[in-house]
Amino acid sequence: MLDKELRSMIGDVKDGRMDRRGFIQRLAAVGLTAPLANQILALGGVAMAEGASTYKPTKRGGGGALKLLWWQGPTLLNPHFATGTKDQDGARLFYEPLACWDPDGNMKLVLAAEIPSIQNGGLAADGKSVTWKLKPGVKWHDGTPFTADDVVFNWEYAKDPATSALTIATLRDITVEKVDDLTVRVLFNKPTPFWADAFVGAPNTIIPKHLFKDYMGSKSREAPTNLSPVGTGPYKFVEFKPGDLVRGVINPDYHMANRPYFDSIEMKGGGDAVSAARAVIQTGEYDFGWNIQVEDDVLLRLEKGGKGKTVYAVGGDTEFIALNFTDPNTEVDGERSSMKTKHPLFSDPAVRKALSLLIDRESVKKAIYGRAGRTTANFLNGPEKFVSKNTTWEFSIEKASKILDDAGWKPGADGIREKDGKKLKLLYQTAINGPRQKTQAIVKQACQKAGIDVELKSVVASVFFSSDVGNPDTYSKFYADMEMFQIPLSQPDPSQHMRRYLSNLVATKENKWQGTNFPRWVNKEYDATILAADGEMDPVKRAAFYIKANDLMYQDIVFIPVQHRLKVEAAANNLRPVVSGWANETDNLFDWYREE
């Protein structure tokens, strides 16, 4: 039904009977808005609009120095080696992708001349290739022209396992070919509805062929330009000290008109989030502070009469509690949480249901995340188009108790419920991080009132998230009943995010716990839905599949979403930063300026 309506609307836009804005508003009305609404139009035959710019300055330079404070400074500047966002952020100052994402999830052109669409021949109707036209006249900082050869080179460089590039994941399954000097074609081996992954966004910036071609494969570490980037970006490299400082000056030949605004840029690393907030908001020593994960109370206090303020960006990051579907306490063939077991308590849906009623999301928001959080019933919280409207959440100790009573879990002498000799005792683990420990405490308290005994465990983040096979405390081994963390959604598309929970990707001893399905949840219908979505070129049907996938998780209570988290940054009062929840903080740096 929706499908048909949409199709006729797309027709209206094509024939000029309806304008773009009207179309997007209509979509909003049916709950399908924002970031990928534009991709719907692109695939429906109407070209995707470029994100609007809020940039005001009318001349290049003259803005003085821009001082950025990253409390974890970049440790390397080759985007292909970036282990975390901090490294991508640093490399992005100098290197550029073909396109990036603006705050609304719209595509913004950087090195590409136009957004590929079916009309302009950029998108293949079967979804198996995308052709990018490159901006003519772009030069690397050393004067060499930027061409299609550079783009192809990046693919060859990263897909060689000997290079040890982390971008191999994005680039190994595609083929990149040069059409002419200013055109490249990316070929996929299967229909790919989300075609804007390779060469798009800060993680996928392009390095120059002429400076890296002698350092492919095992020699990759020896390239002198690993530490002194020569890019195409708005700033030219000056100095780099790993973990401490990155410095650049204005690129007078930058390819975007009137940009950049600042004459020089400095990214200082080190310290902690609270003092970074202080240096930006309270004393004004710095213009912008990255990832200010600080309690809202503290931020509100700093903002009173301060020189800066906090800035929020909505993305799709969800802090969740995952429930273990296998038994973490029984060892089978030398493996705990083995697929051969069933969780003794959670195999009763009533227990999972009761637990989901015991997470007081509103209190967590009020007491911990404040302006940086939103309550949600969904696991998938963005882009808007993929967010299910079929779900609700509630906090009620009475209802939870009633569900447990009805299911036969009766309080024992010690107040803890039990049934058939099994006590409702749960181990709840997470990474060490202030807000997480406070959330644990809130959950524990509510559970206690409902007769569930919760034992809390916190693991150092570098252990919890490590791939160390020998360590029992990693999130993927999941030797606990429930665990809490978040997996960031790093692009405005849920495909990689949702694929993690396919039944065949369960983390087991056999695959060295590298399987991504750590709750060890198996659901045939979910598998079918995700596989269908993966090959579905119709954007509306595809969105419907992901909404269904989210709802299946909701029905089975695989995850209990705790909070939809927003990005929090600190900025000087007169700075106009452009920060997107779908991209790295420095991805839209070319549009930043200062209000005089």
Add this chain to the structure above:
Amino acid sequence: MSQYVLRRLLIAIPSLLGISLVLFVVLALAPGDPFSELATNPNVPPEVALALRAKFGLDDPIYLRYLHWLNAMLHGDWGFSFVSRMNVDTLILQRLPTTLYVIGSAQILALLIAIPVGVYAATKPYSLFDQVANTLAFVGFSLPTFFTGILFILIFSVTLDWLPFVYTTDIKGTGIHWLAETIRQAIMPVAVLGLFQAASMTRFVRSAMLDVIRLDYVTTARAKGIGQRRVIIKHVMRNAMIPVVTLIALQIPAVFGGAIVTEQIFRIPGIGSLLISSILSNDTPVVMAVTFVFACLVVLFNLIADVLYGWLDPRISLR
């Protein structure tokens, strides 16, 4: 004498080997790996992280990894950082000047306070000056640097807005202006560290002086009619300083090792902050290099202290 030094140096070899072995094993047993940040990135499949682990040799048995490291170290190859893929020696040399400047200044400040105050307090024990100095010293070394550091920031940066609290190695301007800024931004960290050191050193100087001041030869010197000033400076201090010199010699490795807490608070890009960030990200080659160099310096300065001792006090003979 030279024979003694040679023998000590030879003894140092097995002890350094032992130290390196212990360090290596402890680091290898520590949980976690440098790629933990990749785990939650859905764009990076786990097998990529696993392949990197294998490539960096993290999956080899410990003894093999140790032998590799030792062999490379003997050839002057310190290895490369897993996190920044940069040579470890470059990384350390880049940060050494800042640490030497800040921690060195703090040590000098500590000496400049501790020696005069300690000496003066010892000449007039239990006087008002002595009482006040003692109390302050007690307060000084009871307050940890993370507390005084934040206190200083609140007073001098936030409230008074006199001093910057983010240390930057990139100061604009040249000549006098540059010098002034370099000094200005170092005031707080140097004061925090220097006062902490000064507090304990003052008490040490004072008690060393008191030990000597009661000796018979001092009374003799006074009986001969030599002025108080000369007695204290020429006769008492010279002998009382012998243990103090040893103490200072043993403090010097710390100047190279940096100060983890203070460097973190003021964002000083020194060895201490390098060490702590490397430990947190399980960057074994860097942690290994920093701690091992530190161990070498401790062994070396122990030897220097012993030699100095013999030179200052001829009654001690080194064989």
